[in-house]
Amino acid sequence: MAINNENNLLTKEKIKLEKPSMYAVIMLNDDYTPMEFVIYVLQSVFKKNYEDAKSIMLTIHNEGKGICGVFPLDIAETKANQVVEFARINQHPLECKVQKQ
Ligand code: TYC
Numbered sequence: 001m002a003i004n005n006e007n008n009l010l011t012k013e014k015i016k017l018e019k020p021s022m023y024a025v026i027m028l029n030d031d032y033t034p035m036e037f038v039i040y041v042l043q044s045v046f047k048k049n050y051e052d053a054k055s056i057m058l059t060i061h062n063e064g065k066g067i068c069g070v071f072p073l074d075i076a077e078t079k080a081n082q083v084v085e086f087a088r089i090n091q092h093p094l095e096c097k098v099q100k101q
Contacts, residue, residue, distance in 0.1 A: 022101045023076035025068045033092040
């Protein structure tokens with residue numbers, strides 16, 4: 001960026017911009033939450049299509065956990081909270097955690 005300094009010279013100023021840290025929302029498996037409920041949550045909260053949502057759900061079911069998406073911290077925490085709140089309203093024990101990438 002060109003600026004006018006005290007000697008009236010045009011100089012270039014370097015502006016250092018840090019990329020925001022990114023956080024994964026990780027969904028955990030349990031024995032009780034219905035598979036179709038997890039697929040619905042992945043579609044509604046994480047905007048996955050049905051095929052991708054089913055594939056992520058099966059990964060979680062088979063491997064114990066899976067990544068739903070990667071976001072800046074405030075968005076990751078909001079989505080994790082939405083998942084748990086919606087699960088509790090429906091009396092499912094579904095859990096999420098937020099993990100720095
Ligand atoms: N294991 C659950 C079942 O057999 C399905 C499930 C998948 C639950 C993913 C939670 O994050 C989860 N009904």
